[in-house]
Structure formats: structure tokens, C-alpha cells
Amino acid sequence: MVDKIFYFIMVPMVYLAFAWCAVGIMWKVVSILRLPKQTHTLKIFPEKSAAGLRATIEAFTMPSVRRHQPVLWFFLGVFHLGILGLILSHLDLLPQINLVSAESKHMLGNGAIGVAVTVSVLYFLLRRFRTPIREISVPADYLILFLLFLIFITGDTISWANSWNPDGFVLTKQDFGAYLNSLVHFTFTNPRDLLTGSHYVVIVIHVLLANLLLLALPFSKIMHTFFAVPLNRLRRV
Amino acid sequence: MDETRKQELIKTLSSRLNQAMRMYLDNCTRCGTCIEACHAYASEPDIKYSPVGRAQNIRRLYEKYFKGAGKLAPWLSEAIEFDDAVMKKVYDTAYTCTGCRRCVTYCPFGIDTQQIQSLAKQLLIVADMEPKVLSMLADMSIAKGKNIDKTKGSFATAVSNLETEVLERWRSEAGAKAVPLDVQDANVLYIALAGKHSIIPAASIMNAAKEKWSLSYFEAVNFGAFVGNPQKTKEIADRIIQEATRLNVKEVVICECGTAYRVMKYMTGEHPFKVISFIELIARYLQEGRIKLDKAKLQGRKVTYHDPCQLARNGGVYEEPRYILSHLTDDFVEMTPTREDNWCCGGGGGLVAMGEKDFRMKSAKVKVDQFTATGAQVLSTACENCHTQLSDLSEHYKTGVKVEYLSDLVSKALVQE
């Protein structure tokens, strides 16, 4: 029974989560695109040159946060770059993609990215328990951060547990690559046959939580990923 | 609150959901960066007066009716339904927001709290809870547009009675009208406010520049915008647009009134004429050498300048007032912060018209600290609403600072050859 559940989480649910997330995002974006456009300008003056480019740069570098909340800005930078790094490092596990050498046993960043995002998310979470952020936060704000925290901490555990064996790696970049490769080729191989480490349960929990994040994502505030640039354009263009 | 009213409120909310509004309501991460931006919060830290605190009231209603998550699991986003208690909160947070948009410059996404509060104000109209004084003023402006022909005569008499006072500031050539009305093909249609203090200085300056100008029968301020009623905002602006079109003027020049300028220039579509502020016109006269100013008038007094939010941050007029001041005095000092970071005076959004003296004085403490820190004796500005609020502040906090209209300073310093 447990095996069946583990299999479900590790294979079919991953497909479901990705499909759901992609459809959800598209539906959200299209539903906004179909609304009437703003008729009068919402620009802030003075006008800036190359306004469109500037809006894009501002969306990614958040100069107003740097100015008014430098500590938050630092962790936001670490966190968002970390997320980008994590997406890349997960893709890099695939044998077809080699950002670090295919022979390397480590994931991109050797686990440091995971620690960086874990610390950042802890900072966001703690901050939310303090005045005045506490007063404006809603339960969803804590939950999404808590979910991220759990995903990151299980990820950290996996990368740490990989080196449990004094002779080297329990599981390597190649082992995880084989699992992901079976996913992208829809072979429906039982991941337990590819991932033999004793911490398999932690991997399953990590994937389960990531699935949950993907399922929730289109309805969460992480959708700001897709609207940060258009929003900044309203202020500039 | 009965069901029909609820439905009307939901409909109104829905009618305002264009792309921008949806993105504003969907994407706040509640990071709190904007909290410190609001003068009301900075003066009296109470989260309900923070930009995000104000917006959350509307966002929670929106979540309830327009988001799946808000319908299925309202506790997640603290989604709420319309009821009387909520609308009271909405009132409290909408009519304490001056619409200065300082918070827009703080938010990493540029979420526009003024837009959200303008939606809030529209909901209050539907709930029949808007400040009646603002609706009354908006209705008056519209009625004035319809009945103007009946009162044109007495208005013309009153305007011609201002002649002596205009001539005291600038002696025009004999025969020229000091305050011309109904001038066909004028270069400038000047839109004043009701009071003579918004007509006399401007008249003397335009006469000094030998401008072909005409005074409008209408007042510049748009109370439709204050009360958040798009329909009335448009009707009020249309009166002026029609007059300008009838007279075939080149430029419509808005007196020192920030909202009037923003509404006419940016919020009422394309016009067959240019819209500028009177401040821009004065700067042009100085640049072209059409008027000259005497710095002796302000000798010995340090001068600072308050950027009206609707003219500067939301209208783009920054350089002109400073250019004018450089012709008025050698002893000018900027406030800190200044320009787009300037603190709001705390009187916008209809607060001055509503009275609200207590709140206005308390919520603008940062403004008082800011202008007293300059050590200036003269605080100049270019908006009647700011002028009233700043004068009230100066008096209330006994700062001894004299608040002056820029146009008044210019008109008193005109050099007659």
C-alpha cells in the first residue's frame, strides 16, 4: 500500500500537478488579458527615458525596496535568484542538460542554493510574525511560506543525506537524472528502482510538497511572477 | 444590508475590474514596503491608515466574490462579504486617503492605492455612505453647467468689479479689459476657482505678458473625482471642454488646483486644445522675457516650495515652479524629502472640503516637521487645496510659516516698465 502511494506521488501526481499548474496559469493570464484596458494613464512622474525597459528592470531589481527596506531587499534577491538557481539545478539533473559536468555527483550549487533559500524563507516567515507586517498578513501568506520552507528543508535533507555513506554518495546527480529522465520519457518506471537510498521517504515527501505547491501556485500570490512586469509598466509607460 | 444593495455593490465592484485593477487586487504580496510611504501612517502608526491596510478592505471583498479560493476557503485570504460594518471600515480608509500616490513609488509592483480607493469611494456611493458634501458639490458643478446662461450676466459684473484690484498689480493699457470673458480664438482659456484670489494674480500676470486670454465661466476643481464618480467627473470636465471648443482656444490653462490639472490633462481623453497648468504658463512668460520679476519683494525671507502631489508626482510639473522661484528669490531651500518623494500636505482627496480638521492636523504631523525643518519663513505652493491645508497646519502647530500661492508671489513681484 505504502509503495503504491509512494509511486502515485512520485509519478502520476507529478504529471497531474504540472498539467494543472500550466493550465491554471494560462487560464489566469488569459482571464486578465480579456478584460478592458486601463483608459487613463497611471504613470508616476517624472517620466523616465526608455520607460518600458526601465519598468522591466525595476520589476526584477526592486529599487524601491532596496531604498526603503534594504534587509528585505537582500533576502528577496537571494530568494528569487535562489529559486531561479533551483529551477536550473533541477533541470541540470537531466542527462540531456549539463550545466555542471555530467560526471559530477553534486547538484548545481552543491546544496548551497537550498540553504540560501531556506534562510531567506525563514526570514520572510519570521518577519510576518512581527508588527506591522503581522497586521497585514493573511493565513495564505504564512501557509505559502511554510510550504516553501518544508520543500526547502526536505530538499536540504536530501542533499545532505546523499553523503551519508563514508565511501561516497548514496545517491548521485546521475541517479536523480535517471528518475527525471523516466518522467520526461513517460516510462512509468518505479522510481524506487532508480533511487535506492535509505532516505527515499524524504524524497517522496519533498516531491509531494512540490506537487502541492504546483497545484496551489495558480491561485497563490506567486502568480506575481507573471504580472510583476506588466504592473511596473503601468507605473512607467 | 439588504440583498439588493449587496448585489448592486458586487456589480459596481465588478464594473471596475479592468486589467489594471485586477492586477492590483491580485498581486499584492503584503510585503509591507508601502506602509511607511503614507503620511497618515507615518504621523500616527495605525495599520488601517497604511496603503496596504486600506487596500486590504477592498481586496478581501474582491476575494470573496471574484476568486475561487475566496469562495471555497475564505479564511485563507480573510475574504469577507459586504455588510454595514465592512462598509464603515471602507469609509474610514477611503476618506482618510488623500490619493497622493506616494505609496505607488514605494511598492515593488507599483500597486496604485489611489485607484483602489477610488473604487472604494464608488462603492460608498452605491451604499449611500459617501460624504454628502462632496456629492453636493459635484451636483452643484453639473447644475452650474446646465444653467450657466442665467448667471453669466451677474458673473460678468462681478468680474469687471475686480478691475481695480487687478490694475493695482499691473496697469494695463487703457481700454483693455482687466479680466476678459468670452474671447473668441483666445490663446488661453484660464480656468479659475470661485474665489477672486485665484483670478486677480493670474489676470495681472497674463495682462503683463500681453496675453490674449479669456476667463472661463467654470471652476477648475472637479468634485466628481474626489467623490470617485467617473460619470460626474466626466460631466464636470465636459463643461470646460465645450467652452474651450466653442471659443476655439489654443490652450486651456488650469489655475493652481492639482486635481483639476490631473483630471483635465490626463484623465479626460484627447482634446483639440493643449492643457497646461498656470505654473507652466508663468515659467514660459519668464523664459520668453514677457514678464520680469523683482527679487526685492521677498528679500530677507527664506522660501521653500511644496510640490502638490497631483501637479508633481501625478502631473509631472517639477521644474517650472523651481524656475519661477529662481526669479523670485536667491534664498530658496528645498524640503527633505522633495519632488516625487515629497510628503503629501494631508488635505487631498476631498478632506479639506469635508472639514475633518482633527484628522487633517494629526495625520500631517510629518508634513509640519518637514517644512519647519527647512527654516523657511515662506512656504510657497501651487494648489488651492494644499494652500488651505498647509495654512491650517501652520496655524494649528503655530509654526509662524506663511503659506503663499506661487502666482500671488509672482504677481506681487511684477516689474512694470
Add this chain to the structure above:
Amino acid sequence: MSDIAVAKILDLKGLPCPMPVVKMSQEIGSVQVGEVIEVHTTDPGSLSDFPAWASTAGQEVLTSEQNNGVIKIFVKRLV
């Protein structure tokens, strides 16, 4: 015009926008229906503002007169 019986005189000279009409709308309740308030102002705009306000508020502007730069407007409370 001084043959109009005036119940109250309101001095609204020199007030900033939009206080004259605001004050008027507040003060109208302080006289009885049928009584007249005499408003003193220096705002040319009041000559159009007060009749427009009266028409929306259901009150009546009886007449106005101008002397030495002071504008007097006579407003009768109807409701």
C-alpha cells in the same frame, strides 16, 4: 434690495475653495423654512455656484447685489 427680511447674515468673504458653498449648505438648516440668509462674499464664482447649489438642494436664490466689491446673495430656505 434691503426690503427682504433677513434672518441671518453669513460672512463668507475670502474663503478658499469650496468653503463658501460648503458653509452655506451647513448653515441653511439654522434658519426656519421660509426665512432668508444673506451671504456676503467676494468670490465672483459664487454668483453661479449659489444658484446651481440652490437648484440641486431645493432652495431658492432670491436675488443678488454687488457693491464695492462685496457680493450679497439672498438665499431662501424652501425645504
